[in-house]
Amino acid sequence: xxxxxxxxxxxxxxxxxxxxxxxxxxxxxxxxxxxxxxxxxxxxxxxxxxxxxxxxxxxxxxxxxxxxxxxxxxxxxxxxxxxxxxxxxxxxxxxxxxxxxxxxxxxxxxxxxxxxxxxxxxxxxxxxxxxxxxxxxxxxxxxxxxxxxxxxxxxxxxxxxxxxxxxxxxxxxxxxxxxxxxxxxxxxxxxxxxxxxxxxxxxxxxxxxxxxxxxxxxxxxxxxxxxxxxxxxxxxxxxxxxxxxxxxxxxxxxxxxxxxxxxxxxxxxxxxxxxxxxxxxxxxxxxxxxxxxxxxxxxxxxxxxxxxxxxxxxxxxxxxxxxxxxxxxxxxxxxxxxxxxxxxxxxxxxxxxxxxxxxxxxxxxxxxxxxxxxxxxxxxxxxxxxxxxxxxxxxxxxxxxxxxxxxxxxxxxxxxxxxxxxxxxxxxxxxxxxxxxxxxxxxxxxxxxxxxxxxxxxxxxxxxxxxxxxxxxxxxxxxxxxxxxxxxxxxxxxxxxxxxxxxx
Numbered sequence: 001x002x003x004x005x006x007x008x009x010x011x012x013x014x015x016x017x018x019x020x021x022x023x024x025x026x027x028x029x030x031x032x033x034x035x036x037x038x039x040x041x042x043x044x045x046x047x048x049x050x051x052x053x054x055x056x057x058x059x060x061x062x063x064x065x066x067x068x069x070x071x072x073x074x075x076x077x078x079x080x081x082x083x084x085x086x087x088x089x090x091x092x093x094x095x096x097x098x099x100x101x102x103x104x105x106x107x108x109x110x111x112x113x114x115x116x117x118x119x120x121x122x123x124x125x126x127x128x129x130x131x132x133x134x135x136x137x138x139x140x141x142x143x144x145x146x147x148x149x150x151x152x153x154x155x156x157x158x159x160x161x162x163x164x165x166x167x168x169x170x171x172x173x174x175x176x177x178x179x180x181x182x183x184x185x186x187x188x189x190x191x192x193x194x195x196x197x198x199x200x201x202x203x204x205x206x207x208x209x210x211x212x213x214x215x216x217x218x219x220x221x222x223x224x225x226x227x228x229x230x231x232x233x234x235x236x237x238x239x240x241x242x243x244x245x246x247x248x249x250x251x252x253x254x255x256x257x258x259x260x261x262x263x264x265x266x267x268x269x270x271x272x273x274x275x276x277x278x279x280x281x282x283x284x285x286x287x288x289x290x291x292x293x294x295x296x297x298x299x300x301x302x303x304x305x306x307x308x309x310x311x312x313x314x315x316x317x318x319x320x321x322x323x324x325x326x327x328x329x330x331x332x333x334x335x336x337x338x339x340x341x342x343x344x345x346x347x348x349x350x351x352x353x354x355x356x357x358x359x360x361x362x363x364x365x366x367x368x369x370x371x372x373x374x375x376x377x378x379x380x381x382x383x384x385x386x387x388x389x390x391x392x393x394x395x396x397x398x399x400x401x402x403x404x405x406x407x408x409x410x411x412x413x414x415x416x417x418x419x420x421x422x423x424x425x426x427x428x429x430x431x432x433x434x435x436x437x438x439x440x441x442x443x444x445x446x447x448x449x450x451x452x453x454x455x456x457x458x459x460x461x462x463x464x465x466x467x468x469x470x471x472x473x474x475x476x477x478x479x480x481x482x483x484x485x486x487x488x489x490x491x492x493x494x495x496x497x498x499x500x501x502x503x504x
């Protein structure tokens with residue numbers, strides 16, 4: 001295969017013993033869904049055991065101060081793939097299942113970085129960044145005119161949005177996988193199709209999960225969803241098989257491309273609702289379905305790493321494991337996640353959760369491991385942000401980003417590999433109500449944003465909204481109980497000046 005002197009030199013500079021015969025490192029980004037800082041045993045969870053993830057942490061660097069750029073899925077994923085803060089682009093709020101593609105096809109993505117370097121690229125699992133050129137006008141029975149193929153991915157096997165949103169089918173290379181001609185697909189987020197039952201009107205058909213709030217439109221696999229769908233037939237997924245299906249396709253891709261460098265953007269559905277893990281995990285966690293979904297996620301990690309070992313790729317594959325945003329317990333289904341959590345704290349020591357401007361909304365697990373260049377068994381308190389993926393991966397593979405690409409992303413390869421303690425000067429994030437959040441090593445600042453105190457649709461999570469500025473001591477007040485804005489007006493002004501410099 002082709003070797004790149006630039007890549008090998010950059011790799012060696014990070015402390016690896018690199019020979020001229022070594023391949024360029026493969027890269028797998030494992031992106032969990034709604035997995036909290038406190039949901040993994042290597043981050044202190046006692047009610048659930050995640051041995052596969054823990055082994056990655058022991059073999060690499062576990063970060064304790066890592067940040068998503070948003071407290072919800074779509075904007076977080078937009079920032080990860082583009083290196084651009086989602087608030088810079090309209091339409092990056094949580095997307096409907098029939099949203100048009102949110103990332104413009106001309107936008108340079110992380111996949112393009114690897115493609116430029118000669119990598120094979122693939123996306124698996126949850127997408128939630130829109131498909132097709134026009135919202136609500138996709139041809140679900142033909143080829144989508146825009147898909148991850150336009151964003152640098154050679155192959156994709158994805159869910160259009162989330163498991164709780166229609167359409168409940170997989171998309172493979174721009175087409176519905178296993179399309180059933182006898183059951184053509186129609187999707188609407190405006191009105192139901194004649195004769196199609198909904199969870200709201202026919203709760204007796206919710207045979208697997210009932211809704212706690214919302215999620216009472218079309219019924220697929222005995223579970224109510226957001227949005228309306230007709231048809232699908234043999235193409236419809238069974239929720240219990242989602243993890244197995246996306247993992248099997250990713251493992252096949254690893255085996256098929258074992259002789260050339262590859263990048264996998266691997267996005268699980270776990271632990272997003274509806275939580276309906278495979279039957280082999282049932283009864284294995286005292287935390288019920290949510291705990292079982294965490295076990296399923298850990299098993300997915302195990303299967304990916306086993307595939308690497310079977311091909312002799314484990315020592316030359318960089319694995320980055322993180323979550324798109326913070327955790328939520330009741331997110332619309334009666335799965336008893338709140339009652340069964342017990343003493344488990346999915347957000348770890350932090351306040352809030354998914355959707356929130358408080359820290360638990362966007363402080364996430366972040367583990368880097370898998371090659372000799374990574375410092376094994378290291379715990380780092382360096383401030384890192386997912387926004388830096390594009391620039392850091394460009395540094396890894398030795399390519400230059402085009403002018404204007406990944407405008408907010410910065411290279412921190414040595415930090416990510418545990419070879420430097422250098423921190424980002426700040427992490428910029430957004431939460432409920434398009435809030436503006438700044439996190440430095442010393443402070444967390446939430447700019448004033450109007451809105452309710454509690455997320456209004458039933459999660460019970462604090463939004464972080466308020467009429468005045470909020471300033472918290474990041475080192476001494478992880479639970480954000482003491483607003484120090486009144487005591488430190490100069491710090492507040494510095495934060496506001498930084499926001500203005502970002503154009504926010």
